[in-house]
Amino acid sequence: MSANVSILLFLIIVIDYVVSTTILDQQGRPVAITPLGSVEGEWRTSFDGRRYAAFEGIPYAKPPIGDLRFAEPQPIEPWIDTWNATRIYKCPQIDNGQVIGEEDCLYLNVYVPETKQSKLLDVVVHIHGGAYAAGYSVEYIGDKYVMDRDLILVAFNYRLAALGFLSLEDVELPGSNGLRDQTLALKWVQDNIGSFNGNPGSVTLTGFSAGAASVHLHYLSSYSRGLFHR
Template identity: 45%
Template sequence: MFRRDWFLYICGYFMLVTCQTPSKTVTIDQGPVKGYRSPKGDVFVFYGIPYATAPTGTQKFRPPLPPPSWTDTLEAVENNIICPQNLGLRNVIGDFKMQEDCLIANVYVPDTEERNLPVVVYVHGGAYQFGYGADVSPINMVNSKKIVAVNFNYRVGAHGLLCLGTKNVPGNAGMKDQVALLRWVQNNIAQFGGNPNEVTISGCSAGGSSVDLLMLSKATKGLFNRVVPESGSNTASFSVQVDPIANAKMIANELNVSVDDFDGLENFYKTAPYEMLYKINVGEQKDTSTVFAPCIERDIGEEMFLDDHPVNILKSGEYPKYPMLYGITDMEGLYRVNNFDTWKDEMNENFAVFLPEDLQFENEEVKQEVAQKIKQFYFGEEPVSEANILQYVQYFTDVMFGVGAAKNVELQVEAGNNQIYLYEYAFVDDSVDYVPYTNIRGARHCSQGRAVWDANDESKLSEEFRNMKSVMRELWLNFITTG
């Protein structure tokens, strides 16, 4: 009798775990997929759906290939797949499955009978060097039952942004992944209850830069109709490589790889294991550049993501004018506060090395003259020191994020876009650390995104911050659903 009761208890336990978690099955172009209700909300989540196939081996820098298909139902539960990267760049610890074929989408669907819901596609940030789709959760937003949300992986670092202009390494592979994802959304999101004609693209930092670049690309025509670039713009100095070949050579040199000619350089990258390519930290450039970032492509007879500099495209006015929710935080420059104790002395010795990479000068003498004028504008006659760290923060706020956003909006308005909602996010509460050497707080890089998207345990947040999150979510939902 005891053994029978024990057996019934075990059977009941497994039925409870496997049968009482509500699921939803959807048939997309590739085959049926099954997602499950999230324990955090009234939302069904479909993790790890392949939206394209990343080429591997010596073809790993090529554009994405079509996705796989299947006949059996795909259990959409894998939420730990990430693309090759150096997770140590931001001390991420987790049970990740790092693989070259990493192009997966996660779809978040409210438990509602409503169809044709507006869709938001979120592009993750990470300086174009790291990150993954499921890193930012939209469950609270989707729990409003007003939208369907998608986030996804794209190739980052060398895999995604190495640009040699050759058949095997044409450039912008990661950006072409993003285009492939948007095309997948067009073909499949209706099956999840989303409206392919009401798609908003959103992202912060490199994600903000990405959606701002997607807006200008000829490859994205008809794939979305609203844009939310948070703390990133296509005119920022980190958004486009100035000299991709020089960057490729620099990384090879830092890896102690000797390459005699261009063919040798290409062959090194084609054959190098990804573990080797991510040994170098490329996120600490003093000139606010990004070593592996999007590039202006050479025409090799294939579809290009970017064929001219964003400033030239904006000035031409020959691009779709979308409604935009555009802004930065008040202290974006806190992004560089960890470098302060080292960089303050170097800024006093030679401020010119901290000028943005995309500034051009006739010669070094002119560059030094301009550098001194800029240094004086921010710091007066005083040396950079603990006493004026707020001016240090302001400088990097401007050169990394503020100037790019302001320039972009100015050019857009001149080109006829009258649908831009511009903001500065400055909310802080007592949980925010003071700026070092001060008793002042400020909103850090991408703080507005942290207000909109999910926190780990929102019950532990201050009442003030919870109220602010409600306000921000309402603002973002209004824009996503109405423009």
């Protein structure tokens, strides 16, 4: 009987761990297994001393280069090897008179606090500002402060300036691809955030400056319906 009780307690502990967190700790680094493939980030410490996983540079779309330069974003295809999600990307833009960033820039970041809660965490998706011509995913966010709360933070890049919003009002170049990038990122959240212990049914959309304007546009757009809840 004692052995049976011990086994039962062990199973309860294991099940509790699996339910409470989907972030694995492999060789001192956080790993999440998504429908697209596994991603490896890094552990960080929040302002109040809480450990959290930072996954930076997860692709949500195919690189918008070549024939896809002015095309609608295409969903990223699954990968085989573990993706090294420890890099911040920036889309092309002008900063102090210099061109920075790269066209292969449709990546997002996911920040997950360490928790033993059995319930899925609420998700906050932030859209950066910059007059649709500058900025990048986590500019002005401060993830180490946000991670003191029981929520998951997602921030992403979208194409800027001519690469994201040039329009000839025809089929070849209809325009607003920067907003289409945002919509695809929101779809990624719905399909993958559960792998990070996030609740796809509780997504709050926030933004700063042009990002705040984007929130209004998504609220009005039928293409964004069901992709966020507040």
